[in-house]
Amino acid sequence: MMRATTATTPAVSCRALGVPLGEGAARREVLRGVDLEFAATGWTAVVGPNGAGKSTLLRCLAGLLPTFTGEVRLQGRPISDWPLRERARRLAWLAQQGEASGELTVRDVVHLGRLPHLGLLGRPNAHDEAIVQQAMADTECADWQHRRLTELSGGERQRVLLARALAVDAPVLLLDEPTTHLDAPHQVALVRLLKRRSREDCVISVLHDLPLALAADRLVVLAQGRVRAQGRSDDPAVHAELEAVFGGAIRILSVDGRWVAVPHL
Numbered sequence: 001m002m003r004a005t006t007a008t009t010p011a012v013s014c015r016a017l018g019v020p021l022g023e024g025a026a027r028r029e030v031l032r033g034v035d036l037e038f039a040a041t042g043w044t045a046v047v048g049p050n051g052a053g054k055s056t057l058l059r060c061l062a063g064l065l066p067t068f069t070g071e072v073r074l075q076g077r078p079i080s081d082w083p084l085r086e087r088a089r090r091l092a093w094l095a096q097q098g099e100a101s102g103e104l105t106v107r108d109v110v111h112l113g114r115l116p117h118l119g120l121l122g123r124p125n126a127h128d129e130a131i132v133q134q135a136m137a138d139t140e141c142a143d144w145q146h147r148r149l150t151e152l153s154g155g156e157r158q159r160v161l162l163a164r165a166l167a168v169d170a171p172v173l174l175l176d177e178p179t180t181h182l183d184a185p186h187q188v189a190l191v192r193l194l195k196r197r198s199r200e201d202c203v204i205s206v207l208h209d210l211p212l213a214l215a216a217d218r219l220v221v222l223a224q225g226r227v228r229a230q231g232r233s234d235d236p237a238v239h240a241e242l243e244a245v246f247g248g249a250i251r252i253l254s255v256d257g258r259w260v261a262v263p264h265l
């Protein structure tokens with residue numbers, strides 16, 4: 001896939017981003033004045049309390065929310081200017097509430113990731129098949145690729161949806177809660193995969209799991225629709241803000257030279 005972003009153009013950016021949601025008296029700004037840039041490589045974890053606006057931010061960056069103020073750009077071009085199929089080749093998306101038809105087999109679902117490259121009438125070639133097989137191997141779902149989605153557990157299903165996102169082979173990966181339902185070994189495997197992938201691509205994920213989020217290169221801390229802090233995941237100033245937005249419910253400590261997040265019981 002074309003990795004067209006230059007070193008100086010962010011893969012994804014937003015400026016003065018505002019998102020009003022709700023009707024009538026319930027209408028309010030879910031995101032307010034959000035300025036962010038995401039480089040062509042590296043992994044950013046977006047963290048913050050429930051309702052902070054994390055999913056809304058990701059949906060906006062993915063071009064899935066038509067109503068916003070300010071600007072969202074993908075590879076330097078306004079998100080709404082991209083033809084849908086070209087955008088879909090550049091931007092892989094994993095939703096928080098994974099959707100996919102239960103009648104399809106695992107292999108069929110992962111093949112859907114190749115759709116932006118093929119179009120509705122295109123037939124997958126050996127290259128597409130190799131990418132699909134690699135994505136299933138990376139998420140350990142190749143062994144049951146002929147089973148239907150309805151026959152899978154929550155974690156197995158999540159791994160299939162992750163494989164579908166990986167199979168797009170896009171230079172930008174937007175993942176909303178990718179570790180949902182995963183057991184500890186698969187969480188660790190996913191973190192390693194994202195770290196590898198982010199050497200070449202831009203990976204942005206919403207994560208509730210703070211110990212895992214600390215493995216990202218960079219943290220964006222959101223609260224009440226605003227960016228409260230952003231910076232390297234080993235920056236104590238970012239940690240202090242993170243502890244504050246969670247009301248002191250977590251502590252971030254250095255243990256044997258590594259930063260760990262622990263609940264403050």
Ligand SMILES: Nc1ncnc2c1ncn2[C@@H]1O[C@H](COP(=O)(O)OP(=O)(O)OP(=O)(O)O)[C@@H](O)[C@H]1O
Pocket residue numbers: 021022023030048049050051052053054055056057
């Ligand atoms: N369609 C909608 N209409 C009105 N308000 C909405 C709508 N969708 C989301 N909201 C509100 O916007 C706020 C931000 O929601 P969002 O899903 O982005 O939060 P989040 O940070 O991802 O939360 P969580 O950690 O719980 O997943 C929430 O208060 C939510 O109630």
